[in-house]
Amino acid sequence: MASLETGNLIGQSNKSTQNKRYSFTIPIATRLIASFLLIIVTSNLIFTIIGVSLISNRIVAEAQERVRTDLNSAREIYMGGLRHISDVIRLIAYRPIIPAALLSGYDDTILNDLITLKNNEGLDILTLTDKNSKVILRASDPENIGDNQRQNELVAAVLKTGKPVTGTIVISNLELKIDSPELAERAIIQLTDTPRARPMPGTEETSGMVLMAAAPVFDSQSNVIGVLFGGVLLNQNYEIVDRIKQTVFQDIKYKDKDIGTATIFLGDVRVSTNVLNEDGSRAIGTRISEEVYNQVVINEEPWIGRAYVVNGWYITAYEPIRNIEGKVIGILYVGILEQKYTDIRDRSVVAFLGISLAGVIVSSILSLMISRSISVPVTRLVSASRELANGNLDVKVKKSSNDELGELTDAFTMMAAALKERDEKLKDLTRRKVIESERLVLVGQLAANVAHELNNPLQGIVTFSHLLLEKSCTEDPARNNLQKIVTQANRCRDIIRGLLDFSRQRKPDISLSDVNSLIQECISLVEKQALFLNIEIKLDLDPNLPRVIIDSSQIERVFINMVVNAADAMEGVGRLTIVTRHDPVEQYIEVEITDTGHGISEENLEKIFDPFFTTKETGHGVGLGLAISYGIIKEHKGTVLVESEPDIGTTFTVRLPITTVKAETVNESQI
Numbered sequence: 022m023a024s025l026e027t028g029n030l031i032g033q034s035n036k037s038t039q040n041k042r043y044s045f046t047i048p049i050a051t052r053l054i055a056s057f058l059l060i061i062v063t064s065n066l067i068f069t070i071i072g073v074s075l076i077s078n079r080i081v082a083e084a085q086e087r088v089r090t091d092l093n094s095a096r097e098i099y100m101g102g103l104r105h106i107s108d109v110i111r112l113i114a115y116r117p118i119i120p121a122a123l124l125s126g127y128d129d130t131i132l133n134d135l136i137t138l139k140n141n142e143g144l145d146i147l148t149l150t151d152k153n154s155k156v157i158l159r160a161s162d163p164e165n166i167g168d169n170q171r172q173n174e175l176v177a178a179v180l181k182t183g184k185p186v187t188g189t190i191v192i193s194n195l196e197l198k199i200d201s202p203e204l205a206e207r208a209i210i211q212l213t214d215t216p217r218a219r220p221m222p223g224t225e226e227t228s229g230m231v232l233m234a235a236a237p238v239f240d241s242q243s244n245v246i247g248v249l250f251g252g253v254l255l256n257q258n259y260e261i262v263d264r265i266k267q268t269v270f271q272d273i274k275y276k277d278k279d280i281g282t283a284t285i286f287l288g289d290v291r292v293s294t295n296v297l298n299e300d301g302s303r304a305i306g307t308r309i310s311e312e313v314y315n316q317v318v319i320n321e322e323p324w325i326g327r328a329y330v331v332n333g334w335y336i337t338a339y340e341p342i343r344n345i346e347g348k349v350i351g352i353l354y355v356g357i358l359e360q361k362y363t364d365i366r367d368r369s370v371v372a373f374l375g376i377s378l379a380g381v382i383v384s385s386i387l388s389l390m391i392s393r394s395i396s397v398p399v400t401r402l403v404s405a406s407r408e409l410a411n412g413n414l415d416v417k418v419k420k421s422s423n424d425e426l427g428e429l430t431d432a433f434t435m436m437a438a439a440l441k442e443r444d445e446k447l448k449d450l451t452r453r454k455v456i457e458s459e460r461l462v463l464v465g466q467l468a469a470n471v472a473h474e475l476n477n478p479l480q481g482i483v484t485f486s487h488l489l490l491e492k493s494c495t496e497d498p499a500r501n502n503l504q505k506i507v508t509q510a511n512r513c514r515d516i517i518r519g520l521l522d523f524s525r526q527r528k529p530d531i532s533l534s535d536v537n538s539l540i541q542e543c544i545s546l547v548e549k550q551a552l553f554l555n556i557e558i559k560l561d562l563d564p565n566l567p568r569v570i571i572d573s574s575q576i577e578r579v580f581i582n583m584v585v586n587a588a589d590a591m592e593g594v595g596r597l598t599i600v601t602r603h604d605p606v607e608q609y610i611e612v613e614i615t616d617t618g619h620g621i622s623e624e625n626l627e628k629i630f631d632p633f634f635t636t637k638e639t640g641h642g643v644g645l646g647l648a649i650s651y652g653i654i655k656e657h658k659g660t661v662l663v664e665s666e667p668d669i670g671t672t673f674t675v676r677l678p679i680t681t682v683k684a685e686t687v688n689e690s691q692i
């Protein structure tokens with residue numbers, strides 16, 4: 022169905038400017054840079070956190086792995102010491118002078134021989150007992166013999182098994198005194214308190230920790246006739262720990278501190294160590310931390326990890342030292358200065374952070390460049406669009422790339438060119454229209470003047486031709502011609518009247534009127550006419566239709582013209598429906614005139630309001646009815662809408678505003 026709407030929409034105002042919203046906007050370049058930076062910084066932060074923790078963990082794991090290996094080496098060295106003593110004792114026990122001394126007593130030669138052997142092999146103790154554990158010969162104190170060594174677990178074990186035994190044992194100070202007062206003196210260690218160390222139970226450690234070996238002495242029938250035992254007191258003897266330091270850590274120093282240290286603990290007391298106090302002395306008499314003690318001595322488990330040693334943090338490894346019965350009597354420790362690894366870690370972290378920062382800077386510069394490469398053309402396009410909107414149709418945007426933005430620039434340039442072309446065409450058309458309408462106005466004025474001038478003489482022609490026709494008798498040969506003159510004169514009069522109506526520029530003569538009554542009046546005027554006799558007229562009038570301020574005679578003309586047009590279209594047979602309604606919100610009333618006529622073609626729909634457009638036969642229509650109606654509705658600030666479907670019918674909808682004309686302008690007497 023084709024439709025056409027004319028005139029302004031009632032009550033509608035241009036709200037586009039009122040609707041303009043002002044909101045805070047962030048430029049696209051800033052948004053792009055911000056998003057890029059957000060991504061870069063977040064990912065870098067994640068990488069840095071992960072990287073730093075990976076590096077730290079790796080370095081710690083590396084250090085722990087190393088200290089574990091170092092502990093193995095330290096154990097080997099410690100065991101090497103034990104093996105050496107074992108070998109020495111076994112070899113001495115095999116010497117013939119030893120059973121000889123037992124069987125037939127010893128002389129100074131044997132004694133001197135043993136003293137020399139003890140000194141050469143670095144032994145602190147070298148003692149011979151008979152098979153009842155009674156000391157026969159003591160190289161460390163030859164005068165002091167005859168005591169019983171059955172409490173010596175190694176001697177007891179040898180006598181029991183008849184085999185050599187080696188191990189670490191703890192000997193009380195009293196017993197050490199029997200062996201040698203000097204040894205007993207060396208064993209005494211003053212306890213020193215250090216941060217994080219276990220609380221001290223006393224002030225000194227007096228027992229001695231001894232690497233000891235014992236071997237059986239046989240007679241010629243392979244009977245055990247005695248035991249030879251010897252050993253080295255570990256208290257304040259630094260040979261093993263220094264050998265560990267030298268072999269495992271190559272005596273390397275880091276920031277004036279030994280990179281690696283080793284210690285032998287008796288219980289929880291350092292009795293042999295190369296860990297140094299602040300004053301540079303060996304930290305003898307200092308004690309282990311509570312947690313390491315619990316793990317290694319109480320739980321009998323090795324400890325690998327970070328620990329506070331005397332006065333600094335070390336990556337440490339501790340493992341229990343057991344006596345021959347398997348009881349934990351001490352601890353072997355190695356540690357690597359943590360400082361070295363924390364420095365490596367710190368340097369790696371700084372390097373990592375530096376690389377990340379450099380990455381952020383480089384990525385930021387790149388993102389700046391990328392976002393500029395996007396935002397600059399966009400900004401150019403925006404300002405060009407503004408210029409275009411302000412009427413500069415010659416605006417041009419430089420194409421900066423061959424990507425989508427380049428395509429957009431091309432499209433913009435094409436659009437500007439097309440707009441310019443259309444603008445020029447429009448201008449040309451408007452110019453021609455203006456010229457034409459000026460010409461039409463002139464022609465219209467001329468036509469109005471001519472119509473006005475012709476009206477009076479034509480009135481005379483019509484009147485007198487009518488009179489002549491009435492007076493002429495039926496046989497008059499001129500009557501036929503007279504009849505034609507009357508018809509043509511009437512037609513001329515209709516054209517002149519139409520022209521006068523169309524050109525009349527007067528304001529509406531308004532009053533408050535009831536459109537329903539107006540419609541009923543129209544219908545009563547036309548329904549008796551022959552054209553309407555076979556037309557079914559249906560009125561559906563809104564009883565609550567408000568009265569409107571209109572020029573009722575002009576609006577009546579509109580309705581009559583539409584009703585007559587409808588009847589013409591139905592060629593006298595069909596249904597004419599008139600509906601009235603009102604819209605209280607939009608404040609207008611609506612009159613809908615529908616017919617079941619032949620309808621209007623789409624092509625003609627645009628022309629029906631043009632003056633002198635008619636499809637009716639000559640003499641039946643001038644083509645001014647709708648042109649005049651349109652002018653009247655426009656004067657009333659109303660609209661007219663046409664919907665038509667060929668062979669089905671046509672609907673004209675007239676809308677009239679309820680309150681367009683102010684009440685005070687209405688002639689009171691007319692209300």
Ligand SMILES: Nc1ncnc2c1ncn2[C@@H]1O[C@H](COP(=O)(O)OP(=O)(O)OP(=O)(O)O)[C@@H](O)[C@H]1O
Pocket residue numbers: 519582586587588590616618619620621629634635636637641642643644645646647648671
């Ligand atoms: N209801 C309708 N159904 C079909 N065609 C219509 C209808 N109303 C108008 N028209 C078309 O619009 C044309 C113009 O109508 P308009 O009323 O302006 O002139 P007219 O009726 O031809 O002559 P007049 O000046 O006598 O009114 C008509 O000739 C007709 O073709």
Ligand SMILES: [Mg+2]
Pocket residue numbers: 582585586642646647
């Ligand atoms: Mg008409």
